[in-house]
Amino acid sequence: MKTTRYNQYSDHLIEKYGEKVYKLPVNIPGTCPNRDGKLGKGGCVFCDEQGSGFDCLPNTMPVKHQIAENKVFFRKRFNASKFIVYFQAFTNTYIPFDRFRKNILEAAAENDLAGISVSTRPDCVNDRYLDFLLEVKGNNNLDIDIELGLQTVNYHTLTQVNRGHTLAEFIDAVYRIKARGFAACAHLILNLPWDNHVDAVENAKVLSALGVEYVKLHSLYVIRGTPLGDMYERGEFKIISLGDYVERVSSFLECLDPKIVIQRLVGKGPRENLLFSNWGVSWWLVKKKIEDYLEEKNTYQGKKFDYLNGKALIGMP
């Protein structure tokens, strides 16, 4: 029997680097093509103006100062000595190339780094930016991972979410990222109002088939003033129960390649203007419920990972 029932990021980092490694969030001024009019103006239906940078330092601070301040915090609190610089909020590759280059070089100049992690959209990844990152990786002996907001593989739901891209752009980005030896991380929300249990399972199957290295899960949170918030207040959709969500996560994990590392099982919503987040309980309670459920059902990540490489040919004489 497995001792942990899913492939946890903290264990993976210790195994890979021989010690605990901490992510230093960096917040750069920027926007997103789904907000500034290039692709759309409203943004994704659940997104507020902060673009998921709510736990970051102000974006007016220079990158190296944010890194320095966060390092002090992590060193003091956790006695940390190795770090990954994490460009977190908004779309960190949706900026002019020279600014992107400067930001990355500032991060790469740190001497106690294991790697750099860049969060972006699938349609904001191209060969020019990736080739530059490849140079940085080689020159500084750093690991690079690119985190892609996908949310779901259901392209009909992606339209409802107003993502401004479909599944195809995600597949293209993953191929380009992996071709350079970087790790790809997919961000998913397993309880979008237009998705069901089958979609959750298909998320696991598509990510496994593509061979992404990391997954981040987040349950849906609803913020007042967003299009989703308005729909929620008008009663136009219902969020599935916590019990159903736990079952969904469990089915997702069962079908996920056991090699894929779960960077995050449960996320936190922003602190302000929340209409709904994690069923009104703390994120760690949701995490515990998922872990308890896996235990009770005696199931684990990869239990049903048997569908690639010609499943129908298994046993064929």
Ligand code: SF4
């Ligand atoms: S891609 Fe990200 S930053 Fe842009 S609108 Fe959607 S959630 Fe917000």
